[in-house]
Amino acid sequence: xxxxxxxxxxxxxxxxxxxxxxxxxxxxxxxxxxxxxxxxxxxxxxxxxxxxxxxxxxxxxxxxxxxxxxxxxxxxxxxxxxxxxxxxxxxxxxxxxxxxxxxxxxxxxxxxxxxxxxxxxxxxxxxxxxxxxxxxxxxxxxxxxxxxxxxxxxxxxxxxxxxxxxxxxxxxxxxxxxxxxxxxxxxxxxxxxxxxxxxxxxxxxxxxxxxxxxxxxxxxxxxxxxxxxxxxxxxxxxxxxxxxxxxxxxxxxxxxxxxxxxxxxxxxxxxxxxxxxxxxxxxxxxxxxxxxxxxxxxxxxxxxxxxxxxxxxxxxxxxxxxxxxxxxxxxxxxxxxxxxxxxxxxxxxxxx
Numbered sequence: 001x002x003x004x005x006x007x008x009x010x011x012x013x014x015x016x017x018x019x020x021x022x023x024x025x026x027x028x029x030x031x032x033x034x035x036x037x038x039x040x041x042x043x044x045x046x047x048x049x050x051x052x053x054x055x056x057x058x059x060x061x062x063x064x065x066x067x068x069x070x071x072x073x074x075x076x077x078x079x080x081x082x083x084x085x086x087x088x089x090x091x092x093x094x095x096x097x098x099x100x101x102x103x104x105x106x107x108x109x110x111x112x113x114x115x116x117x118x119x120x121x122x123x124x125x126x127x128x129x130x131x132x133x134x135x136x137x138x139x140x141x142x143x144x145x146x147x148x149x150x151x152x153x154x155x156x157x158x159x160x161x162x163x164x165x166x167x168x169x170x171x172x173x174x175x176x177x178x179x180x181x182x183x184x185x186x187x188x189x190x191x192x193x194x195x196x197x198x199x200x201x202x203x204x205x206x207x208x209x210x211x212x213x214x215x216x217x218x219x220x221x222x223x224x225x226x227x228x229x230x231x232x233x234x235x236x237x238x239x240x241x242x243x244x245x246x247x248x249x250x251x252x253x254x255x256x257x258x259x260x261x262x263x264x265x266x267x268x269x270x271x272x273x274x275x276x277x278x279x280x281x282x283x284x285x286x287x288x289x290x291x292x293x294x295x296x297x298x299x300x301x302x303x304x305x306x307x308x309x310x311x312x313x314x315x316x317x318x319x320x321x322x323x324x325x326x327x328x329x330x331x332x333x334x335x336x337x338x339x340x341x342x343x344x345x346x347x348x349x350x351x352x
Contacts, residue, residue, distance in 0.1 A: 022077040023229035026051075026188065027222055028058055028096045030146075035059055036096045040075045040084075041223050045340050048090040049079050058099055058224070062279045065171045065187060090222075092340055097144035098190060098224040099169065099280060105141035105218065106271050107165070107194055107284035108134045112261040114289030117306040134262040134270050137210050139194075141282070145219035147342045151195060152349035153216055153322075159198030160320035160346050164245045164299035164328045166257050167192045167284040168264050169224060173277035182268035183237055185277075189230065191221035191243070191339040192284055193328055195346075198302055198319060218284075221328075222340030230338065237263025239330070241338075243288050245299050246327040247320075252304075253297030255290040257330070299328075320346050 025043065028036035029050075035057035039048040054071045055061035061068040078084040109115050115135070145151055153160055169188040177185065200214035227234045233241045240258030244251075262270075267283050288299045298304045305315035320326070322345075329341040 022073050022080060024072055024076045024226045025223040025229065026058060026061075026072070026098060027090070027224070028098050028100060029091070030094065030096050033057075034101060036100050039090075040072060040079055041090050042079055043229075045090055045092060045223065045337065047079060047087050049075060049084040049087050051075060059102055059280045062169065062171055062187060065279065069187075092222050093148040094146075095148075095222050096146045097220040098188070098222075099220070099282065100144055100146075102141050102144075102280040102282060103278040104281040105139040105144075105284070106136055106267075106281065107139050107167075107218075107286060108136045108262065108267045108270075109286035110134055110260040110262040110267060111286055111289040113259075113291045113293065114287045114300075114303060117289065117293070117303045134267055135286075136267065136270060139211075139215055139218060139284075143217050145217050145344070147219060147222045147340060148344060149219070150345045150347040151193075151216070151219060152347055153195075153197070154349055154351065156319075156321050158200065158213075159196075160324075161196045161198050161301045162245070162247070162299075162320070162326040162328070163192075163194040163196055163287040164243050164253075165192040165194050165284045165287060166190070166239050166243070166330075167220070167282050168268075170268060170277055170279065170281045170283065172279045173268060173272045173281065175272055175274065175276045177269060177272045179263075179265045179269040182265040182272075185268060186227060186237075186264060188224035189227060189234070189239065189339075190224045190282075191328060191330060191342060193219045193326065193342050193344070194284060194287070195219070196300070196302070219342055219344060221342055225338060231332070233258075233332070237265040241330050241332070242296070243299060244327075244329050244331070245297070247301075248324055249327075251297070253299050255288045255293070255296045255299055257285065257288050259288075259290050260285060322346055322348050 025041040031037045038051045168186045170185040173185045242254040245253045327343045
């Protein structure tokens with residue numbers, strides 16, 4: 001990673017010291033409210049400091065980003081230097097998703113390899129919204145799951161699958177924003193588990209109205225980070241790092257997220273073609289997939305099943321059972337976790 005202590009061109013001050021432009025990691029503590037409490041987190045994910053004097057929650061910070069960002073960066077610098085007051089141990093295992101809810105969650109299918117393998121699995125043609133355009137659907141954004149929170153689901157018979165993805169969070173994106181300037185609106189990057197219930201997927205896709213039962217609540221990483229925290233791994237609107245996936249403690253895949261057929265700038269421009277995107281919009285990459293799947297493995301079970309069907313004539317790998325655990329994580333070039341890990345069990349929901 002590069003030098004993280006660049007003088008800010010703003011010339012503002014924090015306390016009695018010059019304000020430096022610090023990369024940021026942001027998280028949300030559970031406090032009983034729907035949106036939780038915003039905290040700034042140390043780069044090693046061990047310490048945090050409350051940001052309530054800047055914004056009560058992350059959604060508010062995104063909606064007032066031009067004012068909140070320099071103050072949050074200054075607080076991040078104070079945390080790293082040991083000058084921040086009221087620091088606390090960062091409770092990775094109990095935090096909420098960085099955005100426990102937001103205005104909009106749009107998920108794409110930006111990896112050509114994944115689309116081809118899924119079409120093979122469901123015996124469908126590879127489809128496009130229009131030639132050269134990404135596929136995208138509107139997911140539920142009212143109830144996200146924390147990174148270490150059990151994911152409650154109705155039945156094991158629904159074909160429980162995990163999907164490792166990257167996602168960006170934007171400020172307000174005006175309608176018609178072109179891809180050439182869309183990355184200016186990316187404020188944060190997160191890791192996601194966009195879980196699926198595969199028994200519903202094919203039928204709901206054929207309906208033409210999109211997924212409902214096939215897509216339970218999505219979970220996100222412990223922290224969301226600014227793009228500069230990714231250093232040289234963030235380029236071309238992509239995160240050029242492998243995403244490590246383990247199922248019940250066993251390595252499942254490590255595909256590189258940089259092999260997106262469409263970058264996040266393309267996805268943002270596609271989503272904003274005919275409408276404004278509110279600050280706090282989350283856009284997902286879709287399941288990470290590489291052409292070299294025989295070497296790097298997969299980021300979801302269905303993709304592995306598709307490979308098995310092609311190579312063996314039948315799927316061998318079963319879907320998840322209650323009690324199964326998935327772990328999803330991205331490490332930087334120094335082997336340090338960037339977003340923290342998503343590490344969660346699938347459990348039976350208590351239905352009312």
